[in-house]
Amino acid sequence: MVKKDFITSVVLIAFSLSVIVSSYTMPRLERRGIDPFSAPGVVPGMIGLILLCLALILFVRSVRRGGYLLFSPDTQQQGGHRGAAWRVLLTLVISLIYAIGFLGRIDYTLATILYVFSFIVLFEYRWHEPLNNQLKIFGYALLQALVAALLITLVFRKLFLVDLP
Amino acid sequence: MFEGTKYFIDGLLGFLTLKTIFDIFWSTQLGIIVGMLPGLTATMGVALMTTLTFSMPPENAILILVCMYIGAIYGGGRSAILLNIPGTPANAATAMDGHPLALKGEAGRAIGISTTGSFLGSIIGMALLALFTPLLGNFALNFQSFEFFWLAIFGIVISGNLTAPKDPIKGWISGFLGIFIALIGMESIHGFVRFSFGNTNLAGGINLIPAMVGAFGFAEILSMMKYQQVNVVKTRIERIIPRASQILKYKKTIVRSGLIGTLIGAIPGVGEDIAAWVSYDFAKRGSKEPEEFGKGSIEGLIASETGNNAAVAGAVIPVLSLGIPGSAPAAVLLAAMFIHGVRPGPMIMIESPDFVYKVVAMVFLATCAMFILGLSMVRYVVKILQVPRTKLMPIIFTLCVVGSFAIQSRIFDVRVMVFFGILGFLMNEMEYPVAPMILGLILGTMLDTNFRRALVIAEGEILPFFSRPICLVLVFFIVLTLVSKTKWFNRIISGLKQAVQKLFHKRGNHG
Numbered sequence: 001m002v003k004k005d006f007i008t009s010v011v012l013i014a015f016s017l018s019v020i021v022s023s024y025t026m027p028r029l030e031r032r033g034i035d036p037f038s039a040p041g042v043v044p045g046m047i048g049l050i051l052l053c054l055a056l057i058l059f060v061r062s063v064r065r066g067g068y069l070l071f072s073p074d075t076q077q078q079g080g081h082r083g084a085a086w087r088v089l090l091t092l093v094i095s096l097i098y099a100i101g102f103l104g105r106i107d108y109t110l111a112t113i114l115y116v117f118s119f120i121v122l123f124e125y126r127w128h129e130p131l132n133n134q135l136k137i138f139g140y141a142l143l144q145a146l147v148a149a150l151l152i153t154l155v156f157r158k159l160f161l162v163d164l165p
Numbered sequence: 166m167f168e169g170t171k172y173f174i175d176g177l178l179g180f181l182t183l184k185t186i187f188d189i190f191w192s193t194q195l196g197i198i199v200g201m202l203p204g205l206t207a208t209m210g211v212a213l214m215t216t217l218t219f220s221m222p223p224e225n226a227i228l229i230l231v232c233m234y235i236g237a238i239y240g241g242g243r244s245a246i247l248l249n250i251p252g253t254p255a256n257a258a259t260a261m262d263g264h265p266l267a268l269k270g271e272a273g274r275a276i277g278i279s280t281t282g283s284f285l286g287s288i289i290g291m292a293l294l295a296l297f298t299p300l301l302g303n304f305a306l307n308f309q310s311f312e313f314f315w316l317a318i319f320g321i322v323i324s325g326n327l328t329a330p331k332d333p334i335k336g337w338i339s340g341f342l343g344i345f346i347a348l349i350g351m352e353s354i355h356g357f358v359r360f361s362f363g364n365t366n367l368a369g370g371i372n373l374i375p376a377m378v379g380a381f382g383f384a385e386i387l388s389m390m391k392y393q394q395v396n397v398v399k400t401r402i403e404r405i406i407p408r409a410s411q412i413l414k415y416k417k418t419i420v421r422s423g424l425i426g427t428l429i430g431a432i433p434g435v436g437e438d439i440a441a442w443v444s445y446d447f448a449k450r451g452s453k454e455p456e457e458f459g460k461g462s463i464e465g466l467i468a469s470e471t472g473n474n475a476a477v478a479g480a481v482i483p484v485l486s487l488g489i490p491g492s493a494p495a496a497v498l499l500a501a502m503f504i505h506g507v508r509p510g511p512m513i514m515i516e517s518p519d520f521v522y523k524v525v526a527m528v529f530l531a532t533c534a535m536f537i538l539g540l541s542m543v544r545y546v547v548k549i550l551q552v553p554r555t556k557l558m559p560i561i562f563t564l565c566v567v568g569s570f571a572i573q574s575r576i577f578d579v580r581v582m583v584f585f586g587i588l589g590f591l592m593n594e595m596e597y598p599v600a601p602m603i604l605g606l607i608l609g610t611m612l613d614t615n616f617r618r619a620l621v622i623a624e625g626e627i628l629p630f631f632s633r634p635i636c637l638v639l640v641f642f643i644v645l646t647l648v649s650k651t652k653w654f655n656r657i658i659s660g661l662k663q664a665v666q667k668l669f670h671k672r673g674n675h676g
Contacts, residue, residue, distance in 0.1 A: 004595050012338065019345065022360070029355055037620035040357040043613040047345050054338050084391040091390040092587070095383070095562055099583050103566065104576040112563050119559035123390075148560050156567055160217045163574040164567060 005058055006067030012055035019048030087123075094119055103165040109149045116145035169295060172522035179523075180228065180530055192229040193534040196236020198549055200252045201244050204389040204561055207237035207253050207437075208381040211497040212374050213564055215504065216571040223505035228527045230501055231481075234494050235287060235531040238437050238477050239539060242279040242470055244550055246272060255437035255476070258445040258469035265461035273543070277407040278463055279470040280539035282419065285412075286471035287532040289423030290430065290478025295525045297431070299518070302486035305511035310619035311630055315639035317344075317612035320489055320604055322646045324434030328598035333650050335597045340434075343605020344612060346371055353614055366577040373500045375569035375578040376585045376606060380599045381493060382565040383586025386558050388593060406540055415467050418448050426472035430479020434604030436492030437473040437480070444472025478528050485509045485521050489608065493600050496607055504572070 026041035028034075062068070094115065102111035120141035125134060156162040180189075192214070199210035214233045218226035241252030246263035259279060266275040308316070321344065325336025349360045350370030361367035412419070422444035429440035448468030449458045458465045480491025481498070488510035490496035502509055513521060569582035589599045623629045630636055648654045 001596065008595055008597075026359065027357070029357065032355070034355060035621045037625050038354055038617040040352050040355060040359055042620070043616055044345065044348050044359060046616075047341055047348070051338065051341050051345070054334055054341070058334055058338070087390045088387050088590075091387055091558070095386075096583065098562070099566055099579050103570075103579060115563065116559040119562075120555055123555040124553075144556060148563070152560075152563060152567065156217075156571070161220050162216060162567070162571040165570050165576060165579065 002062050002065045002067035003070055006062040006070070009055050009059035009062055012051060013059060016048045016051035016055055020045055020052065023048055090122060091119075094122065108164045109153045112149035112152065113145045116148050117141050120144060168518070169299065169522055172519045173295065173525055176519065176523035176526035177529065179224075180526060185225065185228065188225060188229055189232055189530050189534045190538065192232035193236040193531055194538050194546075196233040197240035197243070197535070197538060198546065199233065200237035200240025200242075200256075201546070201550060202552075202557065202561075203244055203248065203250045203252055204385050204554065204558060205237075205252075206381050206385060207234055207241070207255065207494040208377055208497060209385070209561075209565070209568075210234075210237045211494045211501070212378045212382070213568040215374060215497060215501040216568045218501075219504070219572060223507060224523065226505055227498070227502060227507070227524070228530070230498055231524070231527040232531040232534060234498065235474065235477055235528065235535050236538075237494070238473055239280070239283040239470075239535050242283070243276065243547060246275045246279065247547060247550060253437075255441055255473040256469075257438060258441040258472075259466060261445065261459050261469070262462045262465035265459070266463075266466065269461055271461075274407065275466060276543055277540065278411070278466055280536060281407050281412055282422075282467040282470035283474040283539070284532060284536040285419050286423050286426055286473070286475035287478060287528065287535070289420065289471075290427045290475035291525055291528045291532065293424075293427045293475075294478040294482055294528060295522065298482050298485045298521050298525075299514050301482060302511055302514040302521075305487055306515075307635065308511060309633075310615040310622065311633055312635045312639065313611055313615040314619055314630070315636050315643070316487070316489070317608040317615070319639050319643050319646075320433035320608055321601060322643050323432055324601040324604050325598070326646050326649070327429075327432065327435045327439050328600045329596070332596065335595075336601050339592065339597045339599065340601035340605045343602035343607075344609040345605075346376075346602070347606045347609020348613060353610065354617060366575065371581060371606065372573065372578055373603075373606060374497065374572055375581040377493065377497055377603055378565050378569045379582035379585030379587075380589035380603060382568070383562065383582060384589030384593060384599070386562055386565075387586065387590040389554055390558060411463065412467075415464050418451070418464050418468050419471050421447060421451070422468045422471035423475040426475025427479035427482075429472075430476030430491045431482045433483055433489045433491060433608075434493075434496075434600050436495075436600060437476040440476035440479070441469040441473040444475075445469045474532075481524060481528070485513055485524060487511065488611075490604065493603055496603055499607070 023041040023045035026039070026044070028036060028039040028041070030036075098111060098115035102114070121137060124137050124141070153164065156164055180186075196207075196210055199205045200207060210233045211230050214230050215226075218229050221229070237253060238255050241256035242259045242263060244250050244252035245256040245260035246267050249260050249264040251257040251260050263275045263279060266272065321340035322337060325338075325340045326333045327336075329336030329339075347370075350368055351358050358368045425444045425447055426437075426440040429435055429443055430437065445458075445465055445468050448464055449455050452458065452462075452464055454462065454464070476492065477494075480495035483489045483491050484495050484499045484502070486509075488499065488508075490499045499509065507520060508516070565582055565586070566579055569578045570576070572578070592599055592602070619630065631640060
C-alpha cells in the first residue's frame with residue numbers, strides 16, 4: 001500500500017498544482033465590476049491548496065516508509081492476483097465496448113443482447129475443454145441475453161415510460 | 166408536537182390506498198432482493214428506482230424510494246448470513262455472527278433475529294426522525310453563509326474521518342476531490358464556466374445520479390468480478406419467527422444500537438456501515454458474553470442489524486432539515502426530492518411541515534412491509550442468491566447504463582457513470598473511501614456559493630468566520646476531528662485520564 005500511496009500522492013500533487021494554477025489564471029471579471037472576493041477562482045484555488053497540503057502529507061509519509069522503492073521484490077504478483085486482474089480487465093473492456101462503443105451507435109436491444117451474451121460466454125467458457133462439450137453455455141447465454149434485453153426494453157420503455165439509449 | 170402527530174396520521178391515512186399498499190410491498194421486496202444480491206447496493210437500488218419513478222407523482226415516487234432504501238439495507242443481511250458476503254456494505258458486521266450461526270445450521274433463526282432487529286432499529290430511528298427533524302430544522306434557520314460554509318467543511322472532515330478510520334487523510338482527500346468535481350461547470354453567482362475545457366456537456370456540470378451509479382454500481386461490479394463464485398451455505402431454513410423472550414433478553418442492546426445507529430446515520434456522509442460497526446462494537450463492550458462475538462452471538466447480530474436500519478431514518482434527518490445527506494443512498498434520495506420539486510433544507514418546516522411527517526409515515530410503512538416480507542417467503546427469496554455472478558453482473562451493468570441515461574437522456578451521463586465506476590474501483594483498491602467524494606459532490610455548490618457570499622458580506626474579513634457562536638462550535642468540532650487521530654492528542658487525552666483517575670483514587674483513599 002505504501003507504493004500505491006506514493007504513486008497516488010505524486011498524481012494528486014500534480015493535479016492540485018494544476019487546479020491552483022488554473023484557478024489563479026481564471027478571469028476575475030473586473031470589467032463586469034464584480035467584487036473580487038466573489039471571483040470564480042476563489043474556491044477552486046482554496047480546494048486546490050487543501051488538496052495539495054493533504055497530498056504532500058501523504059507523499060512525505062509514503063517516502064518515509066520507503067514507498068518510492070517501486071521495483072523492490074515484493075511487487076511481484078501472485079497467481080491469484082493475476083487471475084483477478086484479468087477478470088477485472090475483461091469486465092472493464094467488454095463493458096466499455098458496450099457503453100462507449102455500442103450505445104448511441106447501434107440499437108439498444110441489439111447492443112444489450114450482444115453484451116450480455118459475450119459477458120456470460122467469456123466468463124463461463126472453459127478454454128481447456130473441447131467446444132462440443134460446452135455448447136450448452138452458448139445456448140443458455142443467448143437465451144438469457146434475449147430475455148434480459150427484451151424485458152429491460154419492454155419494462156423501461158412501455159411500463160415506466162423511460163427513455164433508453 | 167400534536168400538530169406533528171396530526172400530520173403523521175394524515176400522511177399515513179393518505180397512503181392507505183390499495184395501489185399505494187401494492188407499491189409499498191413490491192418496492193420493499195425489490196429492495197430486499199437488491200440488498201441481498203452482492204454487487205447491487207442500496208445506493209444503486211435507490212438510484213435505479215429514481216429513474217423508474219421519474220414520471221410518478223412526487224409523494225408516490227419518494228415513498229417507493231424510501232421502501233427500496235429500507236428494504237435494501239435489511240436485505241443485505243441475508244447474503245451476509247448465508248454467503249458470508251454482505252449484500253451491501255451496511256451488513257458487513259452482520260456477517261460476523263450471522264454466518265457462524267448459519268454454519269451451525271441456524272440460518273432461519275439468524276434471519277428471524279436480523280429481521281426483528283432491523284424492524285426495531287427502524288422504529289427507533291423513525292421516532293427520532295419525527296422528533297429531531299423539526300428541532301434541527303428550526304435551529305438551522307439561524308444559519309447564514311458563514312455557518313453553511315463551515316457545515317460543508319464539517320461534513321467532509323467527519324465523513325472522511327469515519328469512513329477511513331485507519332487513514333483519515335484518504336477520506337479527506339476523497340471529500341475535497343468531490344468538492345472539486347462539484348465545481349466543474351457553470352457556477353451559480355456569475356454564470357462563469359469552470360474546468361469544462363470547451364466541452365458543452367461538462368459546462369452543465371456533473372450530475373449526481375450517474376456519478377453515484379458509477380461509483381457504487383459499476384465499481385462494485387468490477388470488484389465482484391475479481392473473485393470466483395462463492396457457494397451458498399446449504400442449510401435447512403426452519404423456524405424463522407424468533408421467540409419474544411429471545412428478543413426481550415437483549416432489549417438494552419436494541420435500544421442502545423437504535424440510538425447509536427440513528428446518531429451515526431445523521432452525521433453527514435457517514436452511513437449505515439459505520440453505524441452497524443459502532444453498534445456492534447458498543448454491544449461487544451457492554452456484553453456479558455463478549456467472547457461469543459464473532460462465533461455466532463445473537464447479541465452481535467441484533468446490534469449490527471438494529472444499528473444499520475436505525476441509521477436509515479437517521480440519515481434522512483439532515484436530508485430534510487439541512488439539505489445534506491446522512492449517507493450515500495440518502496444522497497440519492499435528496500437528489501430525487503429535488504428532481505420531484507421538493508426542496509428540503511432549513512425552510513422545510515416553514516414551507517411544508519406536513520412533508521416531513523409524510524416522510525416519517527413512509528418510513529413507518531416501509532418498516533412494516535420489511536418486517537412482514539422479511540419473515541415470510543424466506544425460503545423462496547434466498548434461491549436468488551444461487552444465480553451465478555457471471556449471469557447477474559452483465560444485467561446489473563445494463564441497469565447501470567439505463568439508470569444513468571434515463572433522467573436526462575444523454576449518452577454523456579453514461580460516460581460519466583463509466584468514469585466514476587473506474588475511479589470508484591481504483592479508489593477502493595487504494596483504500597480511499599468513496600462516500601466522502603459523493604458527499605463533496607453534493608456539498609460543493611453549497612460551499613462555493615456560501616464561502617464567496619460570506620466573503621463579500623464580510624468585505625474580505627476572515628474574522629466573522631470564527632467569531633460567530635455557531636461557527637465557533639463548528640470550528641471546534643472540525644479541529645477536534647482533525648486532531649483526534651494524531652499521536653500527541655491521544656497522548657494528552659490518556660495523560661488527562663490518568664490524572665483524573667489518580668485524583669479520584671486519592672479522594673477515595675481519604676474518604
